[in-house]
Amino acid sequence: MSFSNIMDSNSYSPDHPVDPVTGSMIAARARMLGPAYRLFYDQPVNLVRGEGTRLYDIDGACFLDAYNNVACVGHCHPHVVEAASRQLATLNTHTRYLHRGIIDYSERLLATLPDKVDQVMYACTGSEVNDLALRVAAMHTGATGVVITRDAYHGNTATTTAISPSIGGATIAGPHVRIVAPPDSYRIPADELANRFTADVSAAIADLQSAGFGMSALIVDTIFSSDGIYPDPLVLAPAVAAVHRAGGMFIADEVQPGFARTGEAMWGFSRHGVLPDIVTMGKPMGNGLPIAAMAAQAGVLEAFANDIPYFNTFGGNPVTMAAAAAVLDVIEDDGLLDNAASVGGLLRAELTGMTEDHPRIGEVRGAGLYIGVEVVTESGAPDRTGAKSLVNAMRERRVLISVCGHDGSVLKIRPPLVFSRSDVDWFCTEFAAALASSF
Numbered sequence: 001m002s003f004s005n006i007m008d009s010n011s012y013s014p015d016h017p018v019d020p021v022t023g024s025m026i027a028a029r030a031r032m033l034g035p036a037y038r039l040f041y042d043q044p045v046n047l048v049r050g051e052g053t054r055l056y057d058i059d060g061a062c063f064l065d066a067y068n069n070v071a072c073v074g075h076c077h078p079h080v081v082e083a084a085s086r087q088l089a090t091l092n093t094h095t096r097y098l099h100r101g102i103i104d105y106s107e108r109l110l111a112t113l114p115d116k117v118d119q120v121m122y123a124c125t126g127s128e129v130n131d132l133a134l135r136v137a138a139m140h141t142g143a144t145g146v147v148i149t150r151d152a153y154h155g156n157t158a159t160t161t162a163i164s165p166s167i168g169g170a171t172i173a174g175p176h177v178r179i180v181a182p183p184d185s186y187r188i189p190a191d192e193l194a195n196r197f198t199a200d201v202s203a204a205i206a207d208l209q210s211a212g213f214g215m216s217a218l219i220v221d222t223i224f225s226s227d228g229i230y231p232d233p234l235v236l237a238p239a240v241a242a243v244h245r246a247g248g249m250f251i252a253d254e255v256q257p258g259f260a261r262t263g264e265a266m267w268g269f270s271r272h273g274v275l276p277d278i279v280t281m282g283k284p285m286g287n288g289l290p291i292a293a294m295a296a297q298a299g300v301l302e303a304f305a306n307d308i309p310y311f312n313t314f315g316g317n318p319v320t321m322a323a324a325a326a327v328l329d330v331i332e333d334d335g336l337l338d339n340a341a342s343v344g345g346l347l348r349a350e351l352t353g354m355t356e357d358h359p360r361i362g363e364v365r366g367a368g369l370y371i372g373v374e375v376v377t378e379s380g381a382p383d384r385t386g387a388k389s390l391v392n393a394m395r396e397r398r399v400l401i402s403v404c405g406h407d408g409s410v411l412k413i414r415p416p417l418v419f420s421r422s423d424v425d426w427f428c429t430e431f432a433a434a435l436a437s438s439f
């Protein structure tokens, strides 16, 4: 099976001519950071400042950010900057001292989750909390088998790399890992999505059991971002039931859909009507500060937590807790869940209207401010080249997006949650022009 490579799908390649300043920075990175790093776009962007949904480059040119979910409440949101700066100027230690910040934040965060998901542990990255979640699931179940989707991305530690085939290159799924097709709503009829996914997960469980690994966990990004953005709701419920029947855990990876992104719920799993055993989250949690969390049902956490002490030097420190609390303030006070629903709905409707009869756009889909646009060839096959040229045409017009999916053929539109109606107009004007120039 060939896998897409999420890192290379929209990356700069050295055969593209660039201006001297850009060229010297690229060379300095290559010299000192080595060859593993990737830059976006044929013409890399050299950013120096951000504000809301706007990013500014070294020449003062203004870009519309339709890509960055980390800055969920907008780049450099003053409330977050103020809260983090104030805490940084007051005290920043770690979780081996008492501090009110982690207690107050945990109370607020847990209140957004189902009652049964009642404990939370902190780290700095999504990779770390997924790594932790796998350990917790293995301790609870006594099994190690993990089921993932075909182009999953769950992190860059040794353990999470083994469940992240979309990294590409020399990455291989671990021997204890079984891969299922994602619920591809573009190619599979809606009424078959849940059944097919469940049948695949059930077969994977049986295979793990007969291979002696047993069933530890199904881990899913509940908006299937790297797989190509599949937003159909209620698809996961029967598969999760099958996992539970086999004694396994369901880990909802909310790094992408979490924190109101889908406009319908704070968490992506809620749209599927499932109760996760473990929930992981990160990216938007601190609007750019490194803070991530793993929440779990206390009974699931018990075997791990009773036996193994946990310490993470930076995870849950007072500064990141202050930032994370400020992010929740803004999501709540500025109604960003509703904004994601209404502005995301508007953007989807505009894009659908604009591309309905376009032979190279197969579908516009999404939930809230997570939108995928399926780029296809004349014959309807996934079109990696077409998607890449659209992304670069948008970049030339100073609108930032990227691609995802098995073939790198799905445009990934995932702006800060503060995206406005006038940002939608701006985006659509440039998208119409990019479409005209690309095909």
Ligand code: PMP
Residues within 6 Å of the ligand: 124, 125, 126, 127, 128, 130, 153, 154, 155, 156, 221, 225, 253, 255, 256, 282, 283
């Ligand atoms: N899970 C998902 C679904 C992700 O998209 C990512 C990051 N792209 C991760 C986990 C890993 O997060 P981090 O980069 O913070 O380690």
